[in-house]
Amino acid sequence: MSDSALFGPDNLPYGLFSTPDRPGHRRLGVRFGDDVLDLGAAAAAFGSAHADVLGAPSLNPLLAAGRAVWQAVRGEVRDWLTDEAHRETAARHLLPLSGVQLHLPFEVADYVDFYASEHHATNVGRIFRPDGDALTPNWKHLPIGYHGRAGTVVVSGTPVVRPQGQRKPPNEPLPVFGPSRRLDIEAEVGFVVGAPSELGRPVGLDGFRDHVFGVTLLNDWSARDLQAWEYVPLGPFLGKSFATSVSPWITPLDALDAARVAPPERDFPLLPYLDDSAEQVEPGGLDLRITVELNGHVIAEPPFATMYWTAAQQLAHMTVNGASLRTGDLYASGTVSGPEHKQRGSLLELTWGGREPLALPEGERAFLEDGDEVVLSAWAPGPGGGRIGMGEVRGRVEPSA
Incomplete structure (x- = not known):
């Protein structure tokens, strides 16, 4: 299926763009096939009641407007793009995707990253604790997470500079400083x-x-050697905070209704605030099919439907202590991995801690080398057997500064 077909009227993800003739003028857009609809201009042309939020230079005003407005705007945009009576007017505000520059679509407030895949957590436990329990005792009772750095969330295509920091080689008595290996x-x-x-x-x-x-693909770049030295006892810090890449397109939750699935069966009864077993609670899992490419070669296809903890449970846990949400908060699922080798969502797992390098045409890879490019893409089932595309996340590794 072509990329154009993945972004039809059942999808309509939101982004932020500028054009070469006005590089400093950022505008909200919706992707439609291989085009971008200029939302502010279209809203003004159609006399939309939501012209103010759609004409903003960021997605944040629309985010803050609430679900009733999200649904109303989605209905309007779909009508503009599919109703024959509006075709001529809408066409005047469609721009070729190839001719625009895409930007980070929203201002990130806080960033939290979770650890919700049982397969990923089990693999990591077996790599680092081969003689102990793969999962920590708390793992199946609460969604484990850490607070990341909102200021280094970057849009797809932003180069990722190899981070520097402290690392302690296994055979050295003291740590050394330098680029992550x-x-x-x-x-x-x-x-x-x-x-x-x-x-x-x-x-x-x-x-x-x-x-x-809405939902976005996300690459949580990780310096495993920096992380291994620093994470005891308080968890990830510099090994994670240098860059987090996200798609320029945010897919509305309503576009993913056909992709909703039940999460895996839980092994322990959950505390009431996390218990999603009641019939009136809608299925919290999402059937997203992710593809990971390294230098143009597919190295993994992680299935999001296998995630043990759902996004709704993560949100409930994140706020159960009274912590408030802010418009623009971003929280991530943690690495998506499935039960099979080809479904592992990190090189740490794919190469089993670097001991089993991947064989690629340009040479073996245990971890990333300078010049390597990683691309994440995904699709989900859509209405009537169609597919909903997720905006890709692309990043190339550059040498340390």
């Missing part, structure tokens, strides 16, 4: 918060759709 990727899915919440008031499972606007 074990630079890795993590194929993830990110969730973008729209409507904020009140400090001190948790958001329950049933509040997920009211607060989360």
Whole structure:
């Protein structure tokens, strides 16, 4: 199926773009096939009641407007693009995708990354604790996460400079400083918060759709050697904070209704705030089919449907202590990995800690080398047997500064 067909009227993801003639003028757009609809100009032409938020230079005003406005705008845009009566007017505001520059579509408020794949967590446990339990005792009772760095979330295509920091080689008594030698990727899915919440008031499972606007692919670049030395006892820091790449397109949650699936069966009863077993709770899993390419070669196809913890549970856990949500908050699923070797979403797993390098035409890879390019793409089932495309995430490794 062509990329154009993946971005039809059932999809309509939002982005931020500029044109060569006005590089400093950033505008909201919706991807439609191989074109971008200039939302501000179209809203003005059609006399939309939402022209103010659609004419903003960022997605944040629309995010903050809440679900009722999200649904109304989505309905308007779909009507503009599919109703024969609007075709001529809409066509005047469609621009070729190839002729625009895409930008980070929203201003990131806070960034949290989770660890929600049982297969990934088990693999990591076996790599680092071969003689111990693969999973920590708390793993199946709560979604584990850490607070990341919002200021280094970057849009697809932004170069990733190899990070420097402290690392301790196994046979050395003291740490050394220098470029990471074990630079890795993590194929993830990110969730973008729209409507904020009140400090001190948790958001329950049933509040997920009211607060989360949409979904993006995400690459959580990771310096494994820096991470290994620093993460005890407080967790990831410099090994993660140098860059997190996201797609320039945010797919609305409503575009993924046909992709909803039940999560895997849980092994322990969940505490009430995480318990999604009730019949009235909609399925919290998403059937997203991810592809990971390294230098143009497919190295993995992680299935998001296998994730143990759902995005709704992550949101509930993130706020259960009273922490508030802000417009533009971004939280990520953690590495997506399935039960099979070809479904592992990181080089750490694919090469089993670097001991089993991947054989590629340009040579073996245990971890990333300067010049390597990683691309994440994905699709989900859509209405009537169609497919919903996710905007790709691309990043090339550059040498340390």
